[in-house]
Amino acid sequence: MLKVVHSKVVREAALNRLKERGVTIDQIADIVYDLQVSYKPDLKKELCLESVEAVLEKREIQHAILVGIELDILAEKKMLSEPLQSIVETDEGLFGCDETLALGSVFGYGSIAVTTFGYLDKEKKGIIKQLNKHDGKEVHTFLDDIVASIAASAASRLAHKLRDDEEAEQDQEHAGNRFSAHEEEAG
Amino acid sequence: MLKVVHSKVVREAALNRLKERGVTIDQIADIVYDLQVSYKPDLKKELCLESVEAVLEKREIQHAILVGIELDILAEKKMLSEPLQSIVETDEGLFGCDETLALGSVFGYGSIAVTTFGYLDKEKKGIIKQLNKHDGKEVHTFLDDIVASIAASAASRLAHKLRDDEEAEQDQEHAGNRFSAHEEEAG
Amino acid sequence: MLKVVHSKVVREAALNRLKERGVTIDQIADIVYDLQVSYKPDLKKELCLESVEAVLEKREIQHAILVGIELDILAEKKMLSEPLQSIVETDEGLFGCDETLALGSVFGYGSIAVTTFGYLDKEKKGIIKQLNKHDGKEVHTFLDDIVASIAASAASRLAHKLRDDEEAEQDQEHAGNRFSAHEEEAG
Amino acid sequence: MLKVVHSKVVREAALNRLKERGVTIDQIADIVYDLQVSYKPDLKKELCLESVEAVLEKREIQHAILVGIELDILAEKKMLSEPLQSIVETDEGLFGCDETLALGSVFGYGSIAVTTFGYLDKEKKGIIKQLNKHDGKEVHTFLDDIVASIAASAASRLAHKLRDDEEAEQDQEHAGNRFSAHEEEAG
Numbered sequence: 001m002l003k004v005v006h007s008k009v010v011r012e013a014a015l016n017r018l019k020e021r022g023v024t025i026d027q028i029a030d031i032v033y034d035l036q037v038s039y040k041p042d043l044k045k046e047l048c049l050e051s052v053e054a055v056l057e058k059r060e061i062q063h064a065i066l067v068g069i070e071l072d073i074l075a076e077k078k079m080l081s082e083p084l085q086s087i088v089e090t091d092e093g094l095f096g097c098d099e100t101l102a103l104g105s106v107f108g109y110g111s112i113a114v115t116t117f118g119y120l121d122k123e124k125k126g127i128i129k130q131l132n133k134h135d136g137k138e139v140h141t142f143l144d145d146i147v148a149s150i151a152a153s154a155a156s157r158l159a160h161k162l163r164d165d166e167e168a169e170q171d172q173e174h175a176g177n178r179f180s181a182h183e184e185e186a187g
Numbered sequence: 188m189l190k191v192v193h194s195k196v197v198r199e200a201a202l203n204r205l206k207e208r209g210v211t212i213d214q215i216a217d218i219v220y221d222l223q224v225s226y227k228p229d230l231k232k233e234l235c236l237e238s239v240e241a242v243l244e245k246r247e248i249q250h251a252i253l254v255g256i257e258l259d260i261l262a263e264k265k266m267l268s269e270p271l272q273s274i275v276e277t278d279e280g281l282f283g284c285d286e287t288l289a290l291g292s293v294f295g296y297g298s299i300a301v302t303t304f305g306y307l308d309k310e311k312k313g314i315i316k317q318l319n320k321h322d323g324k325e326v327h328t329f330l331d332d333i334v335a336s337i338a339a340s341a342a343s344r345l346a347h348k349l350r351d352d353e354e355a356e357q358d359q360e361h362a363g364n365r366f367s368a369h370e371e372e373a374g
Numbered sequence: 375m376l377k378v379v380h381s382k383v384v385r386e387a388a389l390n391r392l393k394e395r396g397v398t399i400d401q402i403a404d405i406v407y408d409l410q411v412s413y414k415p416d417l418k419k420e421l422c423l424e425s426v427e428a429v430l431e432k433r434e435i436q437h438a439i440l441v442g443i444e445l446d447i448l449a450e451k452k453m454l455s456e457p458l459q460s461i462v463e464t465d466e467g468l469f470g471c472d473e474t475l476a477l478g479s480v481f482g483y484g485s486i487a488v489t490t491f492g493y494l495d496k497e498k499k500g501i502i503k504q505l506n507k508h509d510g511k512e513v514h515t516f517l518d519d520i521v522a523s524i525a526a527s528a529a530s531r532l533a534h535k536l537r538d539d540e541e542a543e544q545d546q547e548h549a550g551n552r553f554s555a556h557e558e559e560a561g
Numbered sequence: 562m563l564k565v566v567h568s569k570v571v572r573e574a575a576l577n578r579l580k581e582r583g584v585t586i587d588q589i590a591d592i593v594y595d596l597q598v599s600y601k602p603d604l605k606k607e608l609c610l611e612s613v614e615a616v617l618e619k620r621e622i623q624h625a626i627l628v629g630i631e632l633d634i635l636a637e638k639k640m641l642s643e644p645l646q647s648i649v650e651t652d653e654g655l656f657g658c659d660e661t662l663a664l665g666s667v668f669g670y671g672s673i674a675v676t677t678f679g680y681l682d683k684e685k686k687g688i689i690k691q692l693n694k695h696d697g698k699e700v701h702t703f704l705d706d707i708v709a710s711i712a713a714s715a716a717s718r719l720a721h722k723l724r725d726d727e728e729a730e731q732d733q734e735h736a737g738n739r740f741s742a743h744e745e746e747a748g
Contacts, residue, residue: 004279005270007541013270059281059534060484066271067284071254074261083192083200084253092191094246094724096672097254100291101284103675107481110434111657114664118679160433163655167381194728246721247671281537283485290488294668297621298470301477305492347620350468354568378653379644387644433655440645441632441658448635457566457574458627466565468620471628471662478661 007059014062017069021143027127028052031151034125035116036158051154051161061105061150068101068142075139091134091141098142102149113156120148194246201249204256208330214314215239218338221312222303223345238341238348248292248337255288255329262326278321278328285329289336300343307335381433388436391443395517401501402426405525408499409490410532425528425535435479435524442475442516449513465508465515472516476523487530494522568620575623578630582704588688589613592712595686596677597719612715612722622666622711629662629703636700652695652702659703663710674717681709 018024032048055061074080075088087095099121106117124132128147131140205211219235242248261267262275274282286308293304311319315334318327392398406422429435448454449462461469473495480491498506502521505514579585593609616622635641636649648656660682667678685693689708692701 004277005273006544007538009270010274060283063274063282063284064287066274067258070267070271071258079266080257083196084257086192087197087250087253090191094673094721095250096247096291097250097288099672099676100251101287103291103672104283104287104485108484110482111478111660111664112655114675115660115679115682118676119683120679121676122680123684160655164381170380193731194725281486281534286485286489290485291672295671297669298473298477298665299468301488302473302492302495305489305494306496307492308489309493310497347468351568357567378651379647383644384648434657437648437656437658438661440648444641444645445628445632453640454631457570458631460566461571461624461627464565469624470621470665471624474625474665475658475661477665478657 010059010062010066011057014065015056017065021069021072021140023127023131023143023147025049025052025056028147028151028154031120031126031128031147032154032158035120035151035155036162039159040162047158047161048154051158052150055109055150055153055157058105058108060108061146061153064101064105064149065146068098068146072139072142075141076137088141089139091132091139095141098145101142102145106149106152109153109156110160112159113152116155117148117152120152121145124148197246197249197253198244201252202243204252208256208259208327210314210318210330210334212236212239212243215334215338215341218307218313218315218334219341219345222307222338222342223349226346227349234345234348235341238345239337242296242337242340242344245292245295247295248333248340251288251292251336252333255285255333259326259329262328263324275328276326278319278326282328285332288329289332293336293339296340296343297347299346300339303342304335304339307339308332311335384433384436384440385431388439389430391439395443395446395514397501397505397517397521399423399426399430402521402525402528405494405500405502405521406528406532409494409525409529410536413533414536421532421535422528425532426524429483429524429527429531432479432482434482435520435527438475438479438523439520442472442520446513446516449515450511462515463513465506465513469515472519475516476519480523480526483527483530484534486533487526490529491522491526494526495519498522571620571623571627572618575626576617578626582630582633582701584688584692584704584708586610586613586617589708589712589715592681592687592689592708593715593719596681596712596716597723600720601723608719608722609715612719613711616670616711616714616718619666619669621669622707622714625662625666625710626707629659629707633700633703636702637698649702650700652693652700656702659706662703663706667710667713670714670717671721673720674713677716678709678713681713682706685709 026049029045029048029052032051033043033045036048037043071080071088075085078085078089080088086092091098103114103117106113120128124144128144128151131144131147213236216232216235216239219238220230220232223235224230258267258275262272265272265276267275273279278285290301290304293300307315311331315331315338318331318334400423403419403422403426406425407417407419410422411417445454445462449459452459452463454462460466465472477488477491480487494502498518502518502525505518505521587610590606590609590613593612594604594606597609598604632641632649636646639646639650641649647653652659664675664678667674681689685705689705689712692705692708
């Protein structure tokens, strides 16, 4: 009988796959930084890295990584049956399963993530641009969308987190002010 | 140079794939009939068949058929790499790429299609139930969701069409009434 | 100048709105229990409650609650302009904005949440059924979908959590076994 | 008893609403042209207009127009209850119901439409940019997303149509060639 695959195994396999295909967490964090720095000029790269790592902990994105990269590799090895082989190999413009698969995990981070994904899909940045070159024998039809999905999700997660932090700060200031006021009153 | 695959080739391949995997248009139309007959007791099976055929003309669903069945067959042949092989082979409960891929084409038919898809995913009917048996060596992890997606899309398309027809009828009656009224006035 | 609304205000308003419209967290947890107990017969209601509460912490669902209930109330007061007033008041079958709005937050919990939402939309359970009665002057066109969305999200969240707990238990057992083995060896 | 609203009434109301809020079909077609001309330099504006008009025939988008503009107008008149009033009036960055509502109809045109919508949401073009100015008393929190959704859907529809036309042309040429060949053989 086949047994259920442990989450750790899935997680590790997904991270290894990304690495083997030449995509680092740092490169994805660069895209996140690029997307969010205009909203917060003093943004630290570490926060972007942490956000990418958090997104990569989700089962939904790990599964998408495994499926997408598998199809890319099979296309590279000419092991898909026709006409799917040609469609994936040429990254055919009206083929949408790559975006659909990637969208599945983007949805998890709300509508900001979805629109950011759409933006990255058109304005390919950083590693996404490199993956999309179509110059060698490598096929990255699915991977470029998956990387865009991770970056978009991490950017959306970060936007929500920054707001939460801001509010927490304000709350503390308020609390501080009230405290000082009390002190003065007391004084 | 690789050339763009002609739509006809994609269409034919998708329809053949379905057939090879034991799914007929008639079986999908049965599910559509079952879903819609309670809203329209005198529903004709032909309308369901026509709706399934119309849905199958869409590139989005044809691509999903090609990708989904390819992954099922590769899993049957034990040709996927681990842990994806085990995940697909066991139709692992928390694996969502099968639903995600199918949802991509369901969206094309509006929110009614999405909710109907969700319903079919739980209350597996007809051929979907058979595909989901997990009793032999066959793997239908992706196919059952794709069939549910086609049926849900066709049911939603039909619901919209029936409303349009109803309205067109009413309009004709009104026109008729107005005409009779004119006649009477004239008479 | 208008200032940004604090998350706490949004959160509190959303929870109050639900309550004012007669929906309790307990009623939603009942639906979650009903959905998940077949997968885990010894499921505790508390876990369902906790999952509903966690879902209600999300901005996305809080916003959907505020918008949806606002539209329901405006329709009750006959304050929407026509033909929207009639469409919302009659919960018109082909109107999909209620499902769409609810889907936005369901997506956050993966494809299992989406299919569960679709199922609940057809097989209205518990409080959803009551909301959907259309017998009085109350309009719940948006609210029934929003409650279905919260329940579906909480059920999906719970399914993922139960798996995580199961795995953590297995890991501990393994660790325990290895430890015993070591002890024996040592002994 | 309330009766079902006729499609024609919904259609007309939606088109009027757009017009009243200062959005013309021509302005939306300009965005579509701008999006697609790089793929087809000899693109005719008429094809863009026709595609926008076809998208506007869909119930899903008509309903979204009615709901979205209603909420914008209610916010302008300060008739929404707090905190929704402030959230909509300020077009609050983390509020996603506007994008969600718009996405519902974008999905109908496939994943290309979704990514194009995301792109337009960031790179606001033409009339979308004007709507998003936030300089007067007008509130267009929902409308800018709805216009982006119509433009994205029309662009995706056009991309599919252009491919179909291209293929039909090729088929005719082939048929022509085969015919000539036959003639030569015959000759």
